[in-house]
Amino acid sequence: xxxxxxxxxxxxxxxxxxxxxxxxxxxxxxxxxxxxxxxxxxxxxxxxxxxxxxxxxxxxxxxxxxxxxxxxxxxxxxxxxxxxxxxxxxxxxxxxxxxxxxxxxxxxxxxxxxxxxxxxxxxxxxxxxxxxxxxxxxxxxxxxxxxxxxxxxxxxxxxxxxxxxxxxxxxxxxxxxxxxxxxxxxxxxxxxxxxxxxxxxxxxxxxxxxxxxxxxxxxxxxxxxxxxxxxxxxxxxxxxxxxxxxxxxxxxxxxxxxxxxxxxxxxxxxxxxxxxxxxxxxxxxxxxxxxx
Numbered sequence: 001x002x003x004x005x006x007x008x009x010x011x012x013x014x015x016x017x018x019x020x021x022x023x024x025x026x027x028x029x030x031x032x033x034x035x036x037x038x039x040x041x042x043x044x045x046x047x048x049x050x051x052x053x054x055x056x057x058x059x060x061x062x063x064x065x066x067x068x069x070x071x072x073x074x075x076x077x078x079x080x081x082x083x084x085x086x087x088x089x090x091x092x093x094x095x096x097x098x099x100x101x102x103x104x105x106x107x108x109x110x111x112x113x114x115x116x117x118x119x120x121x122x123x124x125x126x127x128x129x130x131x132x133x134x135x136x137x138x139x140x141x142x143x144x145x146x147x148x149x150x151x152x153x154x155x156x157x158x159x160x161x162x163x164x165x166x167x168x169x170x171x172x173x174x175x176x177x178x179x180x181x182x183x184x185x186x187x188x189x190x191x192x193x194x195x196x197x198x199x200x201x202x203x204x205x206x207x208x209x210x211x212x213x214x215x216x217x218x219x220x221x222x223x224x225x226x227x228x229x230x231x232x233x234x235x236x237x238x239x240x241x242x243x244x245x246x247x248x249x250x251x252x253x254x255x256x257x258x259x260x261x262x263x264x265x266x267x268x269x270x271x272x273x274x275x276x277x278x279x280x281x282x283x284x285x286x287x288x289x290x291x292x
Contacts, residue, residue, distance in 0.1 A: 008037040009212060012050040012062040015042040016170050017234040017245070018086055018193060019063060021254060024233065025219040034215050036208060044148035048072075048120035054079050054198055061197045061209075065090070065121040067128075067188070067268050069196045071277050072119060073288055074269075080202060080290040083195040083213050083258035088251065090192035092125050093168035093182045095175075097156045102163070105184045109135055112142040114152045114161035119277075122152070125165050127275040129186045137275045153179060169248045173239060189271075190264050192252075202290045210292045213258055220254035262286050 013019045022040050025031055031038040041059065043050050047068030053059045055078045062069075063085055073079055096102050102111075115123040127137035135141075144161040146152045153174060155161040165186065174180045197209060223230045227249060235245040265285035272278045 008039045009208065010058070010060045011038060011040050012043050012053060012059045012064075013040060014046055014063075015044055015238075016167060017238045017240065017248065018252070020230065020234045020237065021216065021219045021223045022063070023237065024223065025215055030215050030219060031212065034211050036212055036215070038212065044150075045116045046120050046122065046148070048117040048123070051076075051079070051119070054196065057198065057200075059198075060201050061195060061212075063193050064196055065124075066191055066194050066264075067124050067272060068119065068121050069194060070265065070268050070288065071124060071272055073196075074278055074283065075119075078199055079196045080199055081194050081260055081288055082197045082202065082209055082290050082292060083216075084191065084255035084260050085195050086193040086252060087191040087255055088253050089187045089189065090121075091168050091251070092129075092165040092186045092188070093171050094129065094163060094165055094184045094186060095153075095156065095171055095180045095182055096163045098175075098178050098181050100156070100162070100181070102183065105133065108163055108183075109133070109140050110142075111162035112144050112160075114144045114146045114155035114164040116147055116152065117145055118143070122165050124272070124275075124277060125186060125188065127277065128271060129165065131271075131275055132186070149174075156180070169240060169244060170238075172241065172244055176241070190268050191261075194260060197290070199290075202292070206290075206292045213292070217256045217258075221256050224254060258292070260289055262289075265289075 026038055047065040050062040050064055051072035054062050055076055113126045130137040130140045144155055146155040152164045231245050231249050235242045262285045269282045
């Protein structure tokens with residue numbers, strides 16, 4: 001396959017353990033051997049910020065939360081899904097300040113949730129959490145826009161907000177340090193992460209994207225096949241407790257091919273409509289996927 005010469009492929013992703021295979025592939029020269037230049041750009045503020053930069057042309061691809069990118073695609077356009085990444089669910093921890101008097105999830109009704117930004121995973125999942133509790137999301141919750149994980153922690157600790165949702169292993173060191181406590185967990189009912197790309201890039205350099213996915217899926221297979229090495233890598237890179245990293249590794253799996261379930265996308269779209277994020281007629285989910 002002949003690659004089209006392009007500038008560096010700029011890939012956005014959160015600075016979390018799920019993205020270890022990307023970093024390993026870059027460090028081991030796997031993309032370079034395939035004739036690709038890949039830069040992985042960290043986004044502590046998450047999916048909402050990556051969606052904005054994809055549309056603005058500041059990124060070429062992004063590893064994003066499934067619900068976040070679908071919401072952005074339907075509201076703004078300009079991107080499409082090109083592949084699966086983490087098909088296992090993301091487990092969100094529901095966090096409050098360590099000194100908070102709140103002790104149960106039912107006490108969060110009517111409280112303010114800190115979010116990284118509107119349309120982010122922390123925002124969408126808070127609304128889905130409210131729905132699961134039997135509350136009307138737009139009536140039961142208020143929101144305080146804070147930013148990334150550090151501002152989110154600050155918001156609940158200084159009283160600007162009562163709670164926030166974030167991936168539970170990422171926040172584990174903050175709980176161990178005595179700054180936060182976790183009231184409960186809320187797993188997504190669908191795959192955690194997918195890969196999205198700008199439509200212009202899909203049209204102009206599909207060969208490069210196929211080559212990138214080939215390298216990535218080879219790397220995810222290697223990552224899952226070497227548990228001891230992978231757990232040590234993720235633990236060291238992200239400052240996580242080795243025992244908790246092992247627990248996380250055993251609960252998650254990575255995609256080894258691009259295929260995305262159309263029925264899963266439909267489920268996500270229906271859920272986003274139920275909480276009021278999406279309105280009107282929904283598109284056929286198949287139209288949101290670019291098959292390279």
